[in-house]
Amino acid sequence: MRRSIYLDYNATAPVRPEVIEAVASALGQTGNPSSIHEYGRAARRLVEDARAEIAALVGSKPARVVFTSGGTEANNLSLKGSGRSRILVSSIEHPSVLQVHASAEIIPVDNQGRINLSVLETLLDEEGENTLVSIMMANNETGVLQPVEEIVKLAHTKGALVHCDAVQAAGKIPFNCEELGVDFTTISSHKLGGPQGVGAMILGKGLEIVAQQLGGGQERRRRGGTENVPGIVGFGVAARLSHEGLSDMSEKSRARDVMEQKLLAAAPNARVFGLEVPRVPNTTTISMPGVPSDTQLMVLDLEGYAVSSGSACSSGKVQASHVLKAMGADDKAAGEAIRISTGWNSSPEDLDLFADAWIGLFQRKGERPE
Numbered sequence: 001m002r003r004s005i006y007l008d009y010n011a012t013a014p015v016r017p018e019v020i021e022a023v024a025s026a027l028g029q030t031g032n033p034s035s036i037h038e039y040g041r042a043a044r045r046l047v048e049d050a051r052a053e054i055a056a057l058v059g060s061k062p063a064r065v066v067f068t069s070g071g072t073e074a075n076n077l078s079l080k081g082s083g084r085s086r087i088l089v090s091s092i093e094h095p096s097v098l099q100v101h102a103s104a105e106i107i108p109v110d111n112q113g114r115i116n117l118s119v120l121e122t123l124l125d126e127e128g129e130n131t132l133v134s135i136m137m138a139n140n141e142t143g144v145l146q147p148v149e150e151i152v153k154l155a156h157t158k159g160a161l162v163h164c165d166a167v168q169a170a171g172k173i174p175f176n177c178e179e180l181g182v183d184f185t186t187i188s189s190h191k192l193g194g195p196q197g198v199g200a201m202i203l204g205k206g207l208e209i210v211a212q213q214l215g216g217g218q219e220r221r222r223r224g225g226t227e228n229v230p231g232i233v234g235f236g237v238a239a240r241l242s243h244e245g246l247s248d249m250s251e252k253s254r255a256r257d258v259m260e261q262k263l264l265a266a267a268p269n270a271r272v273f274g275l276e277v278p279r280v281p282n283t284t285t286i287s288m289p290g291v292p293s294d295t296q297l298m299v300l301d302l303e304g305y306a307v308s309s310g311s312a313c314s315s316g317k318v319q320a321s322h323v324l325k326a327m328g329a330d331d332k333a334a335g336e337a338i339r340i341s342t343g344w345n346s347s348p349e350d351l352d353l354f355a356d357a358w359i360g361l362f363q364r365k366g367e368r369p370e
């Protein structure tokens with residue numbers, strides 16, 4: 001029988017069974033959370049219970065959680081609504097950050113994918129007061145973590161605000177927005193095992209945002225539009241379960257490290273991107289010398305492994321990854337990288353089997369080291 005092993009959690013996680021149940025039940029319940037009758041009040045309770053779960057996951061207060069249609073909207077809202085006109089973004093941000101302001105200035109990263117703090121400092125010395133710095137907590141392709149606390153301290157000293165895209169960090173590492181002092185944080189439900197099309201922007205203490213979706217006064221006038229009640233309910237359940245699951249993450253990182261050691265022992269000329277710096281526990285991006293990533297994806301898919309390439313292919317056309325190129329990879333190395341990402345329903349055995357398939361392919365088609 002053909003295997004079917006899903007190792008693409010950073011693209012989207014399978015929806016958790018408890019989420020499916022909660023969403024189905026919410027869909028069966030009538031009520032607009034803004035209505036004052038019994039039905040409306042019941043819907044409001046569902047939304048507020050979910051808001052509390054999201055606040056608990058990220059270490060904030062429920063009143064600072066703004067529900068959106070996903071990570072993309074939360075990033076757009078933060079970058080457009082912060083009130084700051086000068087925007088600094090790192091070179092490895094998600095397109096939903098990189099493409100918001102054509103005039104955004106770029107902060108480079110080193111060959112491990114960590115931002116260059118001295119360049120950031122120089123840029124902030126030019127002008128801090130009017131500036132928003134947008135830095136992701138964990139990169140979606142490599143899993144590399146940024147020193148967010150240091151970045152926030154530096155930015156605040158210079159009068160700048162900080163937005164942090166924590167879509168790929170939430171549920172994988174513990175963090176506390178309030179202790180970090182981040183001004184705007186983005187998270188997304190479907191990376192946690194919740195439904196797609198729902199996310200949140202979390203405001204820092206005492207901050208406000210200029211709404212970008214105008215209409216009703218929902219979400220304390222920060223985001224107009226009737227709330228996606230079933231989606232928000234599912235998001236809340238996924239946030240609670242991800243929060244509880246944080247304690248299992250050391251097992252995930254052990255299994256990931258064992259797999260990487262196995263792959264590198266078989267192919268010492270392969271590169272694991274960000275190997276030398278802290279990463280989230282579930283992500284590996286590795287190149288297979290001599291084998292283009294689309295060939296790897298097709299062969300592995302036929303063998304029953306769902307992984308993805310480090311290339312941006314949301315539009316169907318494959319381009320070398322801007323993240324890997326920013327880390328100094330040439331087109332060839334960037335074009336030979338694939339991403340393996342695990343999650344709540346993965347087992348160490350999944351990675352063990354995957355490693356055998358990857359090594360088998362490398363031995364058939366890869367470029368052996370001299």
Ligand code: PLP
Nearest residue numbers: 070071072094140165167168188
């Ligand atoms: N930011 C990062 C780092 C992501 O990985 C993604 C999704 O891939 C997003 C933002 C966008 O989130 P959504 O799919 O909820 O719009």
